[in-house]
Amino acid sequence: MKLGLGLYKSVLTKENFKFAKQAGATHLVIQLVDYIQTGENPSLTNNYLDGWGFTGNENKPWTFEYLSSLKKEIETYGLVIEAIENIDPSHWYDILLDGPQKKIQIENLKNTLQIMGKVGIPILGYNFSIPGVWGWTGKYSGRGGAKSIEFDLDLIDAEKPIPKGMVWNMQYDKDPEEGFLEPVSRKEMWDRLTYFLKELLPVAEENNVKLIAHPDDPPLETMRGIAKLFYSPEEYEKLITKFNSPSNGFEFCMGTIQEMPGSDIYNMLDRYSKLNKIGYVHSRNVIGKVPNYREAFIDEGDIDIIKALKILKKNNFEGVIIPDHTPEMTCGAPWHAGMAYAMGYLKAVLKLIEK
Numbered sequence: 001m002k003l004g005l006g007l008y009k010s011v012l013t014k015e016n017f018k019f020a021k022q023a024g025a026t027h028l029v030i031q032l033v034d035y036i037q038t039g040e041n042p043s044l045t046n047n048y049l050d051g052w053g054f055t056g057n058e059n060k061p062w063t064f065e066y067l068s069s070l071k072k073e074i075e076t077y078g079l080v081i082e083a084i085e086n087i088d089p090s091h092w093y094d095i096l097l098d099g100p101q102k103k104i105q106i107e108n109l110k111n112t113l114q115i116m117g118k119v120g121i122p123i124l125g126y127n128f129s130i131p132g133v134w135g136w137t138g139k140y141s142g143r144g145g146a147k148s149i150e151f152d153l154d155l156i157d158a159e160k161p162i163p164k165g166m167v168w169n170m171q172y173d174k175d176p177e178e179g180f181l182e183p184v185s186r187k188e189m190w191d192r193l194t195y196f197l198k199e200l201l202p203v204a205e206e207n208n209v210k211l212i213a214h215p216d217d218p219p220l221e222t223m224r225g226i227a228k229l230f231y232s233p234e235e236y237e238k239l240i241t242k243f244n245s246p247s248n249g250f251e252f253c254m255g256t257i258q259e260m261p262g263s264d265i266y267n268m269l270d271r272y273s274k275l276n277k278i279g280y281v282h283s284r285n286v287i288g289k290v291p292n293y294r295e296a297f298i299d300e301g302d303i304d305i306i307k308a309l310k311i312l313k314k315n316n317f318e319g320v321i322i323p324d325h326t327p328e329m330t331c332g333a334p335w336h337a338g339m340a341y342a343m344g345y346l347k348a349v350l351k352l353i354e355k
Helices: 014-022 064-075 089-096 101-121 187-208 233-242 254-259 264-273 305-314 334-354
Strands: 002-008 027-031 080-085 125-126 138-140 147-154 208-211 247-253 278-282 285-287 290-294 321-324
Touching: 002 014, 002 080, 002 334, 027 321, 064 080, 064 101, 080 278, 080 334, 089 101, 089 187, 101 125, 101 187, 101 247, 101 285, 125 278, 208 278, 233 247, 247 264, 254 264, 254 278, 254 285, 264 278, 264 305, 305 321, 305 334
Parallel strands: 002 027, 002 321, 027 080, 080 125, 125 208, 208 247, 247 278, 278 321
Antiparallel strands: 138 147, 147 290, 285 290
16 A cells, blocks of 8 residues: 545645655645635635635646646656546536537547556546535534534535536636526436446546546535435445446545445445455545534544554555545644644554554
């Protein structure tokens, strides 16, 4: 197993590459989704409810020059790109919405997979969701008053409709029509996912790239009138059995799977690591399940991290483990301190189980 760190586009800097290396990472999982904040900066309690901003990257796909240059820069710090996590909403909104541009967007994503193969980036993570990450609230409710993320179904209107021109909690249309998206059934969402994977999996196979699905967080059956796909262990099993391809798998987000009612994280880790269907692992801890949970420090939640990583070791999992997100610590660099704490814990556990 390899220790990694996840970095968003806004923090892909030399300082953070040095930080990752200093914290013990050998690999990075990078996010290249970019957006411009609209209006006032959202407060701590509503930043996931009001939308993140405008993503103005339509017709700006990731190029060979961009990805190869980024890869070379990262490698100068002794790090390797393991995966690109998430597709920019402006690159695939009509695939999600079954809109008129979906064929053009599919062809652009095929080109992206070909470029990733040439550059040598082996994994593309995706979250096939229209609502995206929505409904969280931020509170100073972690251990010692740390800033943490919570989900409480009683505090939100889970059926609040999504405005037109928005997917994945980001606006992709500068001048959207008035009104809201129509409800979408689970069958329709599966039909859209089937189109997506049948078109892209052959190209992924040809270019030695894996397409890795992220579970839905929060793992609700429906949200904002739209069915969610991967809100339960049964839906994940369906993904694996429906699409028989070496390039088909999922990203094992420990926290999200633990949040699912009825989930057994240890059995799932055992089964899917044996099948080689786990692309990479988000190792974060949580307390509680839907409809009420909060993210916790890696050593204090409901997941026995040592037990989980021992299962991966037993099954010879060779992928990357990253801490995902974590409560922030009260200091001058709250994100860095929280990540360093999580990285140090994971580093120690990996050393322990190696022996």
